Amino acid sequence: MVHLLPRDRDRDPDAPAPPLVGFIVARTVGNAVVRNTTRRRLRHLVRPHLDRLPAGSLLVVRANPPAGTARPDDLAADLESALDRLLRPASKGRR
Template sequence: MLPARNRLRTGADFSHTVRSGVRQGRRNVVLYAVLSESEAPSRFGFIVSKAVGNAVTRNLVKRRLREASAETLRDQPTGIDVVVRALPAAASADWTSLRGDYASALRGALRRLSPATGGRTTVDGGTQPGGGTREDLDGSGE
């Protein structure tokens, strides 16, 4: 479980992130991200509706998304708020594809949040000189 300081807890926090943040959609998730104060801890919230499946399936999807966000927290401990909405396809997704969709959406969101840097954004939010391609960012070659 994520520490309380790293969780979005109020409806206002969720609404602010969804309405003010950038949106990145993938097959299994839609991710919203917004920059917060650079000193504030990164926070994560999850939306997993009944359309995803029964309670057991929803909790499995939520646990997997929570673990993926914990990996992000190690790389990006401060400065972003993220809301992840699980889509119905997430119910049948394996861990690898769900984590891949999450990571890809997060990279896209971070890239859009920092266009003024002129460089490409790494998973940990840092920038590297040059333009780069998607292959450079995730090694997938897609």
Template structure:
């Protein structure tokens, strides 16, 4: 679970990160990496739309992504804002596939 200080919750931060941040995509995910305020810790936000599936499927995908994102907080720059958008293929993907896609996209967006 992500702690409260590491959660991205306000819509303005989501919007600005998606519009102005660096982007990387895969079959199951699209990542957007932006910068936050200078002293803020890294924050992560998830976007899992109804296109992914019903509420049970969406919540399962969110749990898996939160778990994976928590492991990558240390590799994010100081005040980074990361938005992870799940694509419909994430519904059928295993946890290992989501982890591989998240790793790959994060490496691309950080380089």
């Protein structure tokens, strides 16, 4: 699950702020080793997509319990699909 939030730039509106990414990996994903491994895998998978995010935005990636046992290519496909849905322009007929 991913959420994107644009940030207000009160301090210096002319300076381009990089996007920030946070990860939520709960205990339901697994023990500490599994959670840290999942967080590292997600961080590695998000890195190439940072240029797609709006400047100054906040992205939160929440790992669901199956993420702890997911194969790397499945995790990458799920993340890419979620980012594509999130960054797709909204159609005029949908709200």
